[in-house]
Amino acid sequence: MARYELMSRTYAPTLKEDPAEAELASHRLLLRAGMIRKTAAGLYSYLPFAWRSLMKIEAIIREEMDAIGAQEILVPMIVPGEIWQQSGRWDVYGPELLRLKDRHGRDFVVGPTHEETFVDLVMNELRSYKQLPVTLYQIQDKFRDEIRPRFGLMRGREFIMKDGYSFDATVEGMQKSYEDEKAAYARICERCGLKALPVVADSGQIGGDTSVEFMALAESGEASLVWCDCGFAADTEAACAKISFDEYAVGDAVEIETPCEGSIASLAAFLGITEQACRKSFALIAEDGSPVLCLLPGDHELNDVKAEHAFGHYDVMDEEKMAAYGLVKGYMGPIGADPRVRIVADASLKDAQSWLIGANKVGYHIKGALPGRDFEVAEWLDLATAQEGDGCPHCGAPLHTARGIEVSQVFQLGTKYSEAMGATFMDEDGVEKPFQMGCYGIGVSRTLAAVVEQYNDEHGIIFPVSVAPYEVEIVPLNVGDDLVWPAVERLAGELVAHGLEVIVDDRSERAGVKFADADLYGMPYQVILGKRGVANGMAEVKDRATGERTDVPFDGLAAYLLERIAPKRA
Ligand code: ATP
Ligand code: MG
Numbered sequence: 001m002a003r004y005e006l007m008s009r010t011y012a013p014t015l016k017e018d019p020a021e022a023e024l025a026s027h028r029l030l031l032r033a034g035m036i037r038k039t040a041a042g043l044y045s046y047l048p049f050a051w052r053s054l055m056k057i058e059a060i061i062r063e064e065m066d067a068i069g070a071q072e073i074l075v076p077m078i079v080p081g082e083i084w085q086q087s088g089r090w091d092v093y094g095p096e097l098l099r100l101k102d103r104h105g106r107d108f109v110v111g112p113t114h115e116e117t118f119v120d121l122v123m124n125e126l127r128s129y130k131q132l133p134v135t136l137y138q139i140q141d142k143f144r145d146e147i148r149p150r151f152g153l154m155r156g157r158e159f160i161m162k163d164g165y166s167f168d169a170t171v172e173g174m175q176k177s178y179e180d181e182k183a184a185y186a187r188i189c190e191r192c193g194l195k196a197l198p199v200v201a202d203s204g205q206i207g208g209d210t211s212v213e214f215m216a217l218a219e220s221g222e223a224s225l226v227w228c229d230c231g232f233a234a235d236t237e238a239a240c241a242k243i244s245f246d247e248y249a250v251g252d253a254v255e256i257e258t259p260c261e262g263s264i265a266s267l268a269a270f271l272g273i274t275e276q277a278c279r280k281s282f283a284l285i286a287e288d289g290s291p292v293l294c295l296l297p298g299d300h301e302l303n304d305v306k307a308e309h310a311f312g313h314y315d316v317m318d319e320e321k322m323a324a325y326g327l328v329k330g331y332m333g334p335i336g337a338d339p340r341v342r343i344v345a346d347a348s349l350k351d352a353q354s355w356l357i358g359a360n361k362v363g364y365h366i367k368g369a370l371p372g373r374d375f376e377v378a379e380w381l382d383l384a385t386a387q388e389g390d391g392c393p394h395c396g397a398p399l400h401t402a403r404g405i406e407v408s409q410v411f412q413l414g415t416k417y418s419e420a421m422g423a424t425f426m427d428e429d430g431v432e433k434p435f436q437m438g439c440y441g442i443g444v445s446r447t448l449a450a451v452v453e454q455y456n457d458e459h460g461i462i463f464p465v466s467v468a469p470y471e472v473e474i475v476p477l478n479v480g481d482d483l484v485w486p487a488v489e490r491l492a493g494e495l496v497a498h499g500l501e502v503i504v505d506d507r508s509e510r511a512g513v514k515f516a517d518a519d520l521y522g523m524p525y526q527v528i529l530g531k532r533g534v535a536n537g538m539a540e541v542k543d544r545a546t547g548e549r550t551d552v553p554f555d556g557l558a559a560y561l562l563e564r565i566a567p568k569r570a
Contacts, residue, residue, distance in 0.1 A: 002496050002497075002499070003496060004474075004492040004493070004495070004496050004502040004503065004504055005470065005502070005503045005504070006503070006504055006506045007503060007504060007505040007506055007507055008506050008507050010048055010049075010503065011034070011047055011048055012033065012034035012035070012047060012048060012049050012521070013034040013047075014032060014033060014034050014517055014520060014521075015031060015032045015034070018032065019031045019032070022152065023150075023151065023220075024151045024152065024154065024220050024449075024453060025220070025452065025453055025456050026151070026152060026153070026154065026449040026450070026452035026453040026456070027151050027152030027153075027154065027449070029452055029456055029460055029461050029520070029522075030050065030152055030153065030448075030449065030452060031152065032460070032520060033049065033460060033461055033520050033521050033522070034047055034049065035047055035049045035050035035053075035469075036050050036152060036153060041149050041157070042146060042149025042150075042155070042156045042157030042158065043156065043157060043158050044152065044153060044156055044158075044445075046445075048469070049469035049521065050448065050469075052469040052470070053448050053451075053463070053467050053468065053469050054160065054444060054445065054448055056466065056467045056468075056570070057192055057444055057447050057448060057467055058139055058162075058444060059570075060188055060191045060192060060466070060467075060570050061139065061162050061188055061442060061444070062139075064184040064185075064187050064188050064191075065137055065162075065164070065184065067184065068135070068180040068181065068183075068184050069135065069180075070135040070136065070137050070164055070166075070181075071134075071135065071136055071137070072136075072137055072138060072139070073136050073137070073138055074138050074139075074140060075114060075117045075118065075121060075138060075140075076111075076117070077110060077111055077140060077141060077142075077143075078100075078108050078109070078110060078111070079108060079109050079110075079111045079114065079116060079117050080106070080107070080108055081099070081106070081107025081108055081109060082107070083116040083117065083119075083120050083421065084109055084116055086116070086420060086421045086422075087115065087116045087119075087417055087420045087421055088420050089116070090107075090109075093112070095145060095147075096112060096144045096145050096146060096147070097109055097112060097144075097145070098110040098112075098143050098144075098145050110143040111140075111142060111143070112142055112143060112144040113142065113161075113163060113439075113441065114138070114140075114163055114165075115165065115413070115417045115437075115439060116417065116421065118136060118165040119165075119417050119418060119421050119423045119435075119437075120421065120423075121136075122134065122136075122167060122423070122435075123418075123421065123422070123423035123424075126167060126425055126435075127425055127426060128425055128426050129169040129425055129426065129427045129428050131425070132167055132168055132169045132173065132425065132435075133166060133167060133168040133169070133173050133176075133177055134166070134167045135164060135165070135166040135167070135177055135181075136164065136165055137162060137163060137164030137165070137440070138162070138163060138164075139160065139161070139162045139444060140160070140161065140163070141158050141159065141160055141161075142158070142159055142160075142161045142163075143157060143158050144157060144159075145157055151220075151222075151449070152449060153445040153446060153448060153449040154222075154405065154446055154449045154450075154453075155222070155446075156445065159443060159444075159445045159446065160443075160444035160445040161441055161442065161443055161444060162440075162441065162442040162444055163439070163440070163441045163442075164181065164439070164440040164441075165437060165438070165439050165440070166178070166181070166437060166438040166439075166440075167418075167435045167436075167437055168435065168436040168437070168438075169425065169427060169428075169433070169435075169436065170436060171414070171436055173436060174412060174414070174436035174437065174438055175412065177438050178410060178411075178412050178438045181410050181438065181440045182198065182212055182410045185198075185214055185408050185410060185440070185442070186198060186214070188408070188442065189214050189216070189407065189408070191466055191570040192447055192451060192464070192466060192467050192570070193451055193454075193455065193464030193466055193467060194216045194407065194447070194450060194451060194454060195216065195217050195454060196214045196215055196216045196217065196404075196407065197214070197215050197217065197225065197227060197233045197402075197404065198212045198213070198214055198215075198233065199212065199213050199214075199215050199225045199227070199233040199234050199235050199238075199404070200212060200232075200233065200234040200235065200238055200239075201213045201234075201235050201237075201238050201409060201411075202238050210411070210412040211409065211410065211411045211412065212409070212410050213235055213406045213408070213409045214406070214407050214408045214409070215233075215235075215402075215404030215405065215406055215407070216404055216405040216407050216447075216450040216451075216453070216454060217402055217403070217404050217454075218403060218404060218405050218450065218453045218454060219403055220403070220405075220453060221403040221404040221405040221406075221453075222403075222405065222406075223235060223236075223403065223404045223405065223406050224236040224401060224402070224403055224404075225239075225401070225402050225403070225404050226239045226241065226386045226387075226388075226390070226399040226400065226401050226402075227399065227400055227401075227402060228392035228394065228395060228397055228398075228399050228400070229397060230392060230394055230395040230397060232392050232393065232394045232395070234386075236303070236385055236386055236401070237303060237304075237305035237306070238305075239386040239393070239399075240382045240386070240393050241348075241384075241386035241387075241390035241391060241392070241393060241399055242348070242390060242391030242392070242393060242396060243297050243300060243346070243348035243384060243386075243390050243391070244276065244348075244390075244391065245276050245277070245297050245298075245348065245349060245352050246273070246274050246276040246277035247277060247352065247353055247354040248271070248273050248277040248278070248354055248356045248367060248368075249354055249356070249367040249368045250353050250354040250368060251354075251368045252368055253335070253366050253367070253368050253369040253370065253373075253374045254366065254367055254368055255359050255361075255364055255365070255366050256364065256365055256366070256367050257363060257364060258270060258271070258331075258363060258364060258365045259363050261330070262329070262330025262331060263330070264278050264280055264298045264299070267356075267365065268298070271356075273356075274298075274299070275298040275299040276297060276298055276299050277298065277356060278298030278299075278356050279295050279296065279297070279298055279333075279349070279352075279355050279356060279357050280295070280296040280297065280298050280300070281293055281294070281295055281296075281327075281332035281333055281334075281357065281358055282294040282296060282302045282316075283316075283317035283321075283322055283325075283327050283332060283341075284307070284311060284314045284315060284316055284317055285314060285315045285317055285321065286311035286312055286314050287311060287312025287313045287314060288312065290340070290342060291317065291321065291325050291338070291340060291341045291342065292311060292314070292341065292342045292344055293327065293332065293333075293334060293337060293341050293342070293343050293344070294307070294344050294345070294346070294383055295334065295343065295344070295345040295346065295349065295355075295357070295377070296345075296346045296349075296383060296384050297346060297348060297349060297384055298356075299387075300346070300384035300385060300387065301384065301385045302383055302384065302385070303383060303384060303385040306381075306382055306383050306384075306385075307383060310344070310381050310383065324338075325337060325338040325340065325341050326338045326341075326360055327341070327360060328358065328359075328360045328361060328362055330358070330362070331358035331359055331360060331361060331362055331363070331364060331365065332358040332360060333357035333358035333359060333360055333365070333366060333369075333375075334357060334369075334375040334376075334377075335357065335359065335360065335366055335369060335374060335375050336359065336360040336361075337360060342378045342379075343375060343376060343377050343378055344377070344378060344379045344380075344381055344383070345371065345377045345379075345380055345381075346380070346381065346382070346383045346384045347380045347381060347382050347383075348382075348384060349380075350380050353370065354367070354368050354369070354370070355368075355369040355370065355371065355374075356368075356369075357369050386399060387399075387401065388400065388401045405446065405449075405450045405453065406443070406446075407442065407443055407446055407447050407450050408440075408441060408442040408443065408447075409440075409441050410438065410439075410440045411438060411439050411440070412438050413437040413438055413439050414436060414437065415434040415435065415436060415437070416437070417437060418434035418435040418436075418437055419434045422434075423435055448467070451463070451464065451467055455522070455545075456522070459516070459519035459520065460519045460520035460521065460522050461520065461521065461522030462522050462524075462544050462545050463522045463523060463524055463544075464524070464568065465524050465565050465568035465569055466568060466569055466570035467570070468501075468522070468523055468524050469503075469521070469523065470501045470502060470503040470523045471500050471501040471502070471523065471524055471525065471561075471565050472495060472500050472501065472502045472503075472523060472524075472525045472526075472527055472561060472565075473502075473503050473504075473505060473518050473521065473523040473525070473526050473527070474488060474491065474492055474495075474502060474503070474504040474505065474526075474527045474529065475505050475514050475515065475518050475526055475527065475528045475529070476488045476504070476505070476506070476529045476530075477511050477514075477528070477529065477530040477531070478530065478531050479506055479507070479508050480508060481531055481534075483531065483534050483535065484529060484530075484531060484534050487529065487534045487554075488504060488506075488529055491527070491529070491539070491554060491557060492504050494557070494558055495527075495557070495558050495561065497558075498558040498559075498561075498562055499562070500558070500561055500562065500565065503523065505517070505518065518544075519544065522544055523544065524543070524544050524545065524565065524568075525541060525542070525543060525544065525561055525564070525565065526541070526542040526544060527539050527540070527541055527542075527557065527561075528540040528541075528542060533551075537553055537554045537555070538551050538552065538553055538554070539551070539552050539553075539554060539557055540552075541557070541560065541561070543564075
């Protein structure tokens, strides 16, 4: 039997002051509203209100997974080191991985994600193409020993994740499983109330996207993205934009005196040209120890993720090494560099006919240089970070930038894990083949943080109905009053009987305290009951989102609230 909850029995201790450590609204408000408490860095307890929200988010996920035929299971959080060795991740996963030994000295990891466990689970039982496709998922705590756990639930070390894995016989099958998950993920974001964009997370070798992240838009988001009115959106780390450049002094390569400070801005100002007409040089040492000089559009930055793809874990070249390779800080360029330095240029500059580059001589640049004639470019790569105004790779229109919170990601894995672990099935043609896999993750606890990040004001949280801990908070002003309290109990019972989720602030606090707490907790509707109202059979309903207040007679209260709440349920 559904019942209403009493605030006096609920563990939701509020904080009057903003916690000093909380930079983000969501972190601050989840702490202040008594929804989470920190046990240690990156480790949080979820108190009753947070837990109710999380259960609603999980219910939405389960419904959407059900709808696409994914089956829920639960595997151990602790994973034998052995299968991580089989997949090859034991050696490459860095210090984020929490490794441990049992009493027999055997290696284990606390799962940061569970590809290996799921492959290991199915590999000896899914034997035939006739048994495929299969998609399994779980909702479970994950552990990643993040270097900088912060922002509360946003980047915890232990956090709740929904992780799912699909097993198909063919690439086309995998793509279908992936598309189904992607569509489900879009619905999950929407039903949780999140304003989110699916953004391309990597460029995709198979054609189309092979990975998409769902980004909840927020100024405070750690991720940056570019998007276009045509519908294209990509993580800045993955975006390959059309970058335009200017030309300065086409003709012969000529050394010119540039007695400026050695930055692109000062060079452009000194010559009275745009930064786009300059070429930026960035020297690094690749993972294999080789020296590399990257040439970039003058007004763009080297993208760290793209550079890691190209050069592995690289280091910025220090001045000592620069000197050893004939490079002069502030005036670097390809001409005059040691022949061991590999010259790599951003692909956007391929058609540039005139390069203004450093002369490797303090106070000098070379104008009008030309690759192929004056210096050699070993490779043209996508290296620059896309920025506002660059051209959309699809339609060419100027890109916009935004910031976001990655709440979920879908990924076409192909045979990466199945091959490494020898997970095969017998195909139609009688040949053993590795499974075609996809993997799909949702940050469940991060989703709650993202919702709060998008829905709040200076007074507190403004929960969307679909994930609110309760739909209605009744705020009686004189709980000790002989008339008020019986009316509260009757009304609360009636609302619950109509299927509404109700909490009653039965504490004998001052009205001001209760109002402030109700705004802080952020239940979508507040029903305020005072002495005079009760005497007249009237309640005051406050819509937390709009602040709008309406007097509603008792006998119409359930219908009034239902009419507003029911359509907003997930
Ligand atoms: P990030 O780039 O933010 O570190 P990720 O890409 O490493 O995340 P995935 O491996 O894609 O994360 O994990 C799936 C989902 O789990 C993410 O989309 C995110 O919502 C959530 N998640 C990942 N790391 C954390 C964390 N430290 N705290 C809370 N949620 C997380
Ligand atoms: Mg991710």
